Amino acid sequence: MATVTCTKSTPIPRQSLSAAVTERLRDKILSGELREGEQLRQDAIAAEFQISRIPVREALSHLAAEGLITIVANRGAVVSALSPDEIMQMFETRAVLECYMLRCAIPNMKEEDFQSAEDILGHYEESLEKDSEVKSWGQWNWSFHSALYAPANRPVMLSFLKTLNINCDRYTRLHLVFTRDLHRAGKAHRDLLDACKTKNPGIAAVELWKHITEAGEYLKEFITRHREQHP
Numbered sequence: 527m528a529t530v531t532c533t534k535s536t537p538i539p540r541q542s543l544s545a546a547v548t549e550r551l552r553d554k555i556l557s558g559e560l561r562e563g564e565q566l567r568q569d570a571i572a573a574e575f576q577i578s579r580i581p582v583r584e585a586l587s588h589l590a591a592e593g594l595i596t597i598v599a600n601r602g603a604v605v606s607a608l609s610p611d612e613i614m615q616m617f618e619t620r621a622v623l624e625c626y627m628l629r630c631a632i633p634n635m636k637e638e639d640f641q642s643a644e645d646i647l648g649h650y651e652e653s654l655e656k657d658s659e660v661k662s663w664g665q666w667n668w669s670f671h672s673a674l675y676a677p678a679n680r681p682v683m684l685s686f687l688k689t690l691n692i693n694c695d696r697y698t699r700l701h702l703v704f705t706r707d708l709h710r711a712g713k714a715h716r717d718l719l720d721a722c723k724t725k726n727p728g729i730a731a732v733e734l735w736k737h738i739t740e741a742g743e744y745l746k747e748f749i750t751r752h753r754e755q756h757p
Contacts, residue, residue, distance in 0.1 A: 547575060547585035555594050555605055556752040566595060566603040591661040592703055593696020606696065610746040616694050617742025621735050623687055624671065628734050629727040630678035640723055643673040647715055654706050663702050664695035670715060674722055701741050704748065714740075 551571070554560040566586065572579045586603045589595045595603045650666035653659045668691045675684055691698075714737045721733035 543577060544581040544584040544588070547571070547577070547581050548588045550575070551585055551589060552592070552594060553752075555589070555608075556749060558753040560605050562605050562607045564605045565601055566605065568602070588657075588660065592700050594700065608697075608749055610750045613697050613749070614742045614746045616690070616697070617738055617745075620687075620690055620694060621738040621742075623683070623690070624675065624738065625731040625734050627675040627678050627680065627683060627687065628722070629731050630680060631675050632677075632722065632725060632727040632730055634677035634679065635674075635722065635725065636677075639673070639677050640719070643670060643719055643722075646670045646673055647719060650715070651712050654702065654712065660699060660703070664691075664698045667691075667698050667702075668695075674718075697745055698741070701745050705744065 551560070551566070560566070568579045568582045568586070571582045571585075575582070586595060586597075590597055590603070594606055594608070596606045598604050646666070646669050650663075650670055653662055653666050668688065671691070672684065672688065675687065678684070718730070718733050718737055721730045724730065
């Protein structure tokens, strides 16, 4: 008679558990089940999922990096405000100002400027492959864009644009979280850099406008759709 040998099941890695909690909480936030300003208590979430607080803490840290929650003093984790219309307006404002900056920069661009942007883009694309670097995605995005605008020699406007990009950072990262597997981010930035290399301000500005506004439209529709599906 054959003997059946029972092999011990491999436990689920803590990282996988953390990722699962992140996905569940992200869906609750985007669907509107967890409302803007609502406090997220680690002990309550741990009890709901019947797990320890460690993977919950890791999940909240990841969601904070994506911009979906904010860590507030004396309150802990709180769901961030995500208004689809306001997000679109912020991206439209970026598009108007950044296209103007790029038009001013193109005539002054030299080979070293293109090489600098190329090097930054390479590091940016490497970063997108690593979940552990999600917090740096928005920063890499600005580094690439600002490298293209620097030749405009307009430091005051560049400083203002940096502040605007910081305000958009969480939405930029959120967009990258949901589109990076489609390789849209890398292709969009490559297309933008190629357009700049034509040294034609009109061509470059059109590509930049498309790049920024499409990201805003994607986020607006994505969040609106999730909330309609989970009223």
